Amino acid sequence: MTLATVEQVAARLGRVIDVQEQPRVQAFIDDVSAMVRDYCGTDFQFHRDQAVPLEPTPDLSIHLPYWARPVAGISSVRWDDGTAVDGWVYRQGSLWRSEGWRHAVQPLASVVVTASYGYPAVPGTVTAAVCAEVIRWLAVQPGVERERVGDLEVTYGATAPTQGLSPATREALRRYRRSVISRDVWRAGHAL
Known part of the structure; x- marks a missing residue:
């Protein structure tokens, strides 16, 4: 199950995503959705x-x-x-x-x-985070390692950097992430 749609990404981009670009956008949505489910430890269903x-x-x-x-x-x-x-x-x-x-x-x-x-519908924060991450991934051209706006500098690498969740996305998803508290350390609210 994906956590966003091509239409939701298009609405945030402010433009129609053409037929040739839709498979790439859908693949990014699938990838980001899988990373978000893994990061949060829930399937949002x-x-x-x-x-x-x-x-x-x-x-x-x-x-x-x-x-x-x-x-x-x-x-x-x-x-x-x-x-x-x-x-x-x-x-x-x-x-x-x-x-x-x-x-x-x-x-x-x-x-x-x-x-x-579980969740009767995907929480809006999750959908927004997935869309923002997909848009960020779309902005990175394959092979671009670094860009600079002032005096336009672009550095190309042998391969594109590994795509993953940005710090901003991780922060937005923090409330949905599994908390890890060991029962061996905490009992009845007191540290052992």
């Missing part, structure tokens, strides 16, 4: 009533993985043997339960959450 397996823990909270957020709703929480889990509350990306998250009979039983999660 909506998933309805999907099973999300979670490892058991003696803690009072169990965290839903980043890829299963934002959560639109949770329809069930069960142990992997199908038994319903009772007494849970969902808050800020975690399920809380006063008894902890270990099965009384099978302590290694997994928790299976059936949830709807």
Whole structure:
């Protein structure tokens, strides 16, 4: 799934993208979309009533993985043997339960959450970042290594520089990026 369209890029360029240029623009959209999904750790799609397996823990909270957020709703929480889990509350990306998250009979039983999660539509910030990156890539001519406007200086290299996400795009996507916090380092809000 691409995170922008040729028409959205054209609207931001302020011109029609001709038929000969469309395959190149679409290829850039595909490439940038893949890089954004990898960078953010999410596919920006909506998933309805999907099973999300979670490892058991003696803690009072169990965290839903980043890829299963934002959560639109949770329809069930069960142990992997199908038994319903009772007494849970969902808050800020975690399920809380006063008894902890270990099965009384099978302590290694997994928790299976059936949830709807993700994005019903690609967020506007993501689409804007993808379009801006595609336009930036279109502005770089193959083989151009460096340009200077004053006294017009162009330096050509053997190959074009590797295309990747710019610092501005990375900054724009920061709120959608997976946060990495080790559970071994952080427990119940206190550093060990």
